[in-house]
Amino acid sequence: MDLDVTAPTRTLAHAAADLVRLLPGRTLDPVLSGIIVDATADGVVLAGTDRERGIRLSRAARTHTDGRVLVPARPFAETLRNLDSPEIRLAVEGRKLALRTPNARFALPLLDLLAHPGVRDAPPRVGALDSALLPLAAVAAATASRDDALPVFTGVHVRQRGDRLVLVGTDRFRMAVASLPWRPEVEELDVLVPGNLLTELAKQADGAEVVLHADADRVGMSWPSAEVSSTVLDAPFPNEEKHLADAFDGAVDIAAADLGSAVRRVAPFAGAQGTVLLEVGDAEVRVRAMDQQFGEAEEAVKATVSGDRFTTAYQPRYLSDALQAFGSRTVRIGLRSGTRRSTVLTGVEPDPTGAELHYVLMPKRS
Incomplete structure (x- = not known):
């Protein structure tokens, strides 16, 4: 069993970290906790599987001797992450894979590659x-x-x-x-x-x-x-169409970034209940939160308002996430009352990429 390859340390470290993030943290099968290192004339491929997922990440490298080995994934990734040498040389030495820099050597045990199920190809x-x-x-x-x-x-x-x-x-x-x-x-x-x-x-x-x-x-x-x-x-997945109908009782056109910033400033005053109120006025939306222990806060943000004016309560993190998804764009917030209480956020201006986003929030019962 041979393998000898030299690769940029940073590039290989990022690939190993990416693979570890894509695989589950714990597995009962020690073979599945390994990462396959495959060196060919084309470079080096890092691969892994948990039998449900299959990952192959290829990176440029100078291969001195072709080879394929299986080593523990997390120690491999952690070792690479902590190195500051610009290049790393991987070479099989006996029953270990040595990771060498000009002034250091680290050796990982070789796992049983023959016991590994292999990484399935992606579907068509x-x-x-x-x-x-x-x-x-x-x-x-x-x-x-x-x-x-x-x-x-x-x-x-x-x-x-x-x-x-x-x-x-x-x-x-x-x-x-x-x-x-x-x-x-x-x-x-x-x-x-x-x-x-x-x-x-x-x-x-x-x-x-x-x-x-x-x-x-x-x-x-x-x-x-x-x-x-x-x-x-x-x-079976629920149908989203019923939430996207255009029948709203009121609507607000507002800068998503401005409203999002106001929500983040007011949210610390929401207390244990975690409720932020949007109070719709004639030309503004007032963001409010109050709690006996934390105090109270409110901030007004200019807006263009149509239809009914009413106050709706939201979980602040969900509202903040929804607004952040629209970046610096102007967002239209469609508001409903009664039993169909969902709120729908959409961009007012067309996205230059041609993409569209609709974000639905279920208000809290205040």
Whole structure:
């Protein structure tokens, strides 16, 4: 068993850290806690799997001797992260993989590569989109639940509508619907993608284009230096259309950044109940919070108001997250009263990328 390769330390460290973040922190099978290091004439590939996810990350390197080994993932990543040498040399020495710099040597035990199940290839291509659109995909993923007791809500519903890719995430208290232009290569796509995976992939994607892969059982994304796939979630997802209807009792056009800043300044006064009030006036929205222990605060933000004027209560973090998703744009807040109390935020001006975002919040009962 041979392997000898030299690579930029920083590049390899980032790849190892990315792979560790994409895999679960704990596994009962020690073989699955390993990272495959595969050195060829094309460079080095780091790969791993937990049998549900499969990850391959390729990086440039100078290969002296081709080889493929399995080593513990976290010690490998931690060792690379703490090195300040510009280059690192990886070489098999007996039953260990040595990581060498000009003045140091670190050695990791080799795990049983033959016992490893291998990393599955991603399913077939189904389309592609510009990587610049992934932050909006991440907004949808950020609203997915983290509660594994309700697995359907931990996923992001991804489906094709002509030349649009629609992503919906919800934790039952809020919902984000992102509609992105894309280049489909199939006639139909409807999958439920793990939200935490989509969040991490949106951070890591590198390159102008991201390719989406899918079949009945698996979904994946790839770009020139990476290929990541996962089993899909199998559960019916709620229909978002009823929340997006345009029938509002009132509407407010307001600078998302200004309102978001006011919410963050007022939120510390929300107390244990964690409630921030939006009080709609004739030409402003007044943000208020009060608590016997923490005191009270209010701030007015200029706005264009139409329809009914009323006061609505929100969880401050959810409201802040929703406004932050629109950046410096002007946002339209559609307000409903009565039994259909959902609030819908949309951008007033068209996004230059052609993407659309609708963010739904369920107000609190004040």
